[in-house]
Structures are given as C-alpha cells and as structure tokens.
Amino acid sequence: MTTEKADSTSVSGGGGVRPDRRRRGKAAAADQAAVTPAPKLRRRPVLVAASIAAVILGALLGAWAWSSTSNTHEVVALRQTVTRGETITQGDLMTVQVGLDPALRTIPGDRMSSLVGQRAAMDMAAGSLITGENVTKKVLPAEGMSVVGVALPPSLMPGEALLAGDRVRIIATPGQQGDVGQEPPASIAATVVGLYPNAENGQTVVSLEVPEGQAAELAARAATGKVALVLDSRER
Incomplete structure (x- = not known):
C-alpha cells in the first residue's frame, strides 16, 4: 500500500490554508481598498x-x-446763484472736475480769475457750469447812460x-394831500442793474440805468421820496 505525502505548502493539519497565505490575502484586500478611485466631479454649466x-x-x-477718471x-462753476447783470466776484466761483461734452464752451479752471469783475449775461443757478455765453465784459453804465x-x-x-436786467418805470406819487390830478403821473423808464437791501431801515436801494438826459430828473424825484417803482413785462 502506497501512501502519498501531503504537500506541505498547500495543506496543514485538517486541510486549512496556511497562515502565510491568509496574511497575503488580507494585504491584497487592503491594497485594493487603498487605491479605490475618487468619485467623478459633476460639472455645472x-x-x-x-x-x-x-x-x-x-x-x-x-x-x-479708468475712463471716467482719465477724461x-x-x-469753473458757480458757488452761489448770480442774477443777470450782477458783477461776478471771487466768492461766487469754484472749480469742479467733470467729464465734458465737446459742444460745451466751458471755462477752464486756470482761467477762473479772468471772470472776476465781469457781469452775468443771464441768470445762473448755484452749481451750474459757466460758459462763454454766460458772462459779458460790458461796462455799466454804458456810453450815454447813467x-x-x-x-x-x-x-x-x-x-x-x-x-438785474428787469425793465421798470419810476412813477411820481402824489404829495401829502393825495391829489393825483387829471394828468397822468410822470414816469421815467429804467433798467435794474443792482439791488442793495438795507436791514436798518427796511428800504432797498435799487440801482437804475437811465439815459444821461433823464438822470438828473430821476435823482431829484428820488430825493423827495415820492416815487414808486413799477415792473414792466419780462418778455423779450
């Protein structure tokens, strides 16, 4: 009777797997777990x-x-409102940084001093930009005027x-007796060039431009205090 020798590398005792093979199997499983690929990221358009x-x-x-700051x-702009005919002072003016339309004929900031002493050719509100058409070098009174x-x-x-610029008439008022008479009261046409309120007596000195030939008569009537001022149409 022939007895085969059991393979010492495949079986042991009751036919179980040798310990070294079990260890190799566990190591392989661990390696597979370590190299599990990362989940794919979903792209969100x-x-x-x-x-x-x-x-x-x-x-x-x-x-x-960048464009706004570089352009x-x-x-020159107005710090406070200036009415037509008023003389422009240094305190009326300020400089501002703005982006400009080429169609506007504004006054560069370095020429601000040249506007001092000129007159407003129209009413200008505080904060508005000054253009060449807004000012005039016309001297008051003009030649032949007072x-x-x-x-x-x-x-x-x-x-x-x-x-300033309003057209008015100075009307002679009745005397103390209040007798108007049959004839229309005398009047002198004039143009307002300035207003100077006096807080002490509540009166306002109105500077009026009139032809030289009527200046003496207007001054004499004004000295009596018996005159009133009438505002005529502002339509031009």
Missing part, C-alpha cells in the same frame, strides 16, 4: 457661466472707472422780486 460673467463684468467696471477736466440809486420801502415796490 450654470456656475461656469456665472463665473465667466462675473469676470467680464469686473473688467468692464474697471475700464469704466475729467477742471472747469446809473441812479433810488431808495424804496417794500410798499412802493412790486411784490415780485426784482432781478
């Missing part, structure tokens, strides 16, 4: 598009900011606020 849009928007805003110019000051209380002036 909406987020990608939003990121691209944000980058483009940032670039556009940067370009706009501004220093020009300026006369007439002091008037509020009761002898129109309730509407007077402005």
